[in-house]
Amino acid sequence: xxxxxxxxxxxxxxxxxxxxxxxxxxxxxxxxxxxxxxxxxxxxxxxxxxxxxxxxxxxxxxxxxxxxxxxxxxxxxxxxxxxxxxxxxxxxxxxxxxxxxxxxxxxxxxxxxxxxxxxxxxxxxxxxxxxxxxxxxxxxxxxxxxxxxxxxxxxxxxxxxxxxxxxxxxxxxxxxxxxxxxxxxxxxxxxxxxxxxxxxxxxxxxxxxxxxxxxxxxxxxxxxxxxxxxxxxxxxxxxxxxxxxxxxxxxxxxxxxxxxxxxxxxxxxxxxxxxxxxxxxxxxxxxxxxxxxxxxxxxxxxxxxxxxxxxxxxxxxxxxxxxxxxxxxxxxxxxxxxxxxxxxxxxxxxxxxxxxxxxxxxxxxxxxxxxxxxxxxxxxxxxxxxxxxxxxxxxxxxxxxxxxxxxxxxxxxxxxxxxxxxxxxxxxxxxxxxxxxxxxxxxxxxxxxxxxxxxxxxxxxxxxxxxxxxxxxxxxxxxxxxxxxxxxxxxxxxxxxxxxxxxxxxxxxxxxxxxxxxxxxxxxxxxxxxxxxxxxxxxxxxxxxxxxxxxxxxx
Numbered sequence: 068x069x070x071x072x073x074x075x076x077x078x079x080x081x082x083x084x085x086x087x088x089x090x091x092x093x094x095x096x097x098x099x100x101x102x103x104x105x106x107x108x109x110x111x112x113x114x115x116x117x118x119x120x121x122x123x124x125x126x127x128x129x130x131x132x133x134x135x136x137x138x139x140x141x142x143x144x145x146x147x148x149x150x151x152x153x154x155x156x157x158x159x160x161x162x163x164x165x166x167x168x169x170x171x172x173x174x175x176x177x178x179x180x181x182x183x184x185x186x187x188x189x190x191x192x193x194x195x196x197x198x199x200x201x202x203x204x205x206x207x208x209x210x211x212x213x214x215x216x217x218x219x220x221x222x223x224x225x226x227x228x229x230x231x232x233x234x235x236x237x238x239x240x241x242x243x244x245x246x247x248x249x250x251x252x253x254x255x256x257x258x259x260x261x262x263x264x265x266x267x268x269x270x271x272x273x274x275x276x277x278x279x280x281x282x283x284x285x286x287x288x289x290x291x292x293x294x295x296x297x298x299x300x301x302x303x304x305x306x307x308x309x310x311x312x313x314x315x316x317x318x319x320x321x322x323x324x325x326x327x328x329x330x331x332x333x334x335x336x337x338x339x340x341x342x343x344x345x346x347x348x349x350x351x352x353x354x355x356x357x358x359x360x361x362x363x364x365x366x367x368x369x370x371x372x373x374x375x376x377x378x379x380x381x382x383x384x385x386x387x388x389x390x391x392x393x394x395x396x397x398x399x400x401x402x403x404x405x406x407x408x409x410x411x412x413x414x415x416x417x418x419x420x421x422x423x424x425x426x427x428x429x430x431x432x433x434x435x436x437x438x439x440x441x442x443x444x445x446x447x448x449x450x451x452x453x454x455x456x457x458x459x460x461x462x463x464x465x466x467x468x469x470x471x472x473x474x475x476x477x478x479x480x481x482x483x484x485x486x487x488x489x490x491x492x493x494x495x496x497x498x499x500x501x502x503x504x505x506x507x508x509x510x511x512x513x514x515x516x517x518x519x520x521x522x523x524x525x526x527x528x529x530x531x532x533x534x535x536x537x538x539x540x541x542x543x544x545x546x547x548x549x550x551x552x553x554x555x556x557x558x559x560x561x562x563x564x565x566x567x568x569x570x571x572x573x574x575x576x577x578x579x580x581x582x583x584x585x586x587x588x589x590x591x592x593x594x595x596x597x598x599x600x601x602x603x604x605x606x607x608x609x610x611x612x613x614x615x616x617x618x619x620x621x622x
Contacts, residue, residue, distance in 0.1 A: 413456070
């Protein structure tokens with residue numbers, strides 16, 4: 068009976084046959100039924116067709132099955148009305164042909180060509196034997212291809228692919244050469260080769276390291292000697308820096324001064340064979356009246372020293388050592404013959420670095436400078452008509468010699484101009500910036516002689532009191548003196564020359580004077596008794612006069 072379903076044969080997916088599976092008397096599931104013709108008196112015939120089962124890519128020979136056994140006789144007579152279950156078998160439709168579709172890879176994933184004909188893991192497999200058809204079916208007939216339809220043989224790539232097999236590795240694994248039957252042996256062999264290579268590298272590295280260490284320690288496999296100038300260095304020219312240093316250093320000493328409240332370091336140089344040494348007053352000032360002064364010579368010998376005389380106005384002092392023999396006095400030069408640009412050498416102990424030698428030139432002459440003034444009353448201020456040099460001078464160089472190319476002293480290093488005050492919370496001091504000042508040796512010689520002979524030095528004076536607050540150009544004579552008397556000392560050199568209170572001195576011996584400090588510096592650069600030519604201004608008029616310097620005892 069036709070109830071709206073398609074009447075053509077319908078394919079049915081069967082379970083995968085397993086090798087060695089026993090045959091059954093009837094199919095596991097019935098074939099679709101199709102009411103082709105109504106029942107008739109004639110005995111119905113069942114037509115069953117099956118497609119040949121192919122076990123490998125090559126078409127197999129048809130297999131002939133045994134004839135089916137005769138059906139058993141029903142227990143009841145056939146019902147004339149054909150009423151089941153007593154009636155005869157109904158008009159069965161011909162069994163549809165057995166379908167053998169080409170196997171599809173699992174989940175529809177395409178299998179790459181390297182895995183065709185393998186078990187899914189890249190290993191070739193023998194073709195599976197064809198399962199025996201059920202005994203109930205008639206011998207299989209060769210499959211008839213319907214006319215008008217092209218025949219598409221199954222691809223050999225899929226005929227040998229077993230989707231139900233247990234793969235040894237996932238299909239997504241990178242393809243590679245199939246495992247050899249002796250893969251384990253090859254792996255072991257490769258491991259042995261790797262271990263041997265590592266051992267060989269370690270041995271070679273150890274041997275190479277030992278050889279390298281030997282070469283480094285012993286200077287190579289052969290003794291290497293570097294070439295060197297074998298000539299004798301010889302002497303140096305007397306006017307070279309090395310020659311000047313070699314000549315002057317034995318006469319230069321380092322002074323270490325300690326007092327009750329402070330201490331310091333400075334430099335000095337030997338004046339004579341009696342042990343007199345010239346230095347700065349501010350070097351020995353920390354010792355006071357009960358301090359200690361130690362002198363260290365260039366060769367390392369030390370000796371105690373005592374102060375012979377000192378003068379704060381000139382910032383000079385003389386000390387003397389006793390019991391020392393073999394002293395070498397340093398020759399004195401003439402500072403009046405010095406010219407700007409002359410080469411000079413400074414020797415001292417900057418920052419307690421004894422026997423330090425620096426060189427430079429004379430940068431300027433007659434440079435008026437003042438130093439000191441820490442006491443506040445002006446008693447410690449020194450006025451120097453100095454030589455300026457760019458030879459590096461630092462704290463500790465004070466009192467040391469500034470010598471010319473003949474190794475003769477032309478100045479006493481006394482002061483520097485620093486970029487800042489040089490005072491810090493840690494007590495640091497500023498260094499040289501190329502502005503050093505030295506007391507001319509002509510002035511130092513006169514003061515040293517006076518200190519050695521009398522213990523005091525004399526100062527040249529003009530007998531006037533200056534107005535140090537005057538801001539105009541020149542040095543102005545004050546209206547009143549410190550004691551309320553006249554600013555011009557009665558009977559003094561100035562009064563004899565005709566100087567009056569309020570006069571402004573503008574020149575000394577042809578040199579311009581711009582301030583009171585500069586006038587004092589120029590006067591002290593002379594000896595008492597020297598004659599000076601002055602120019603001054605009084606009530607808008609220029610005047611010229613001469614005077615002879617007087618003398619005053621310094622401190």
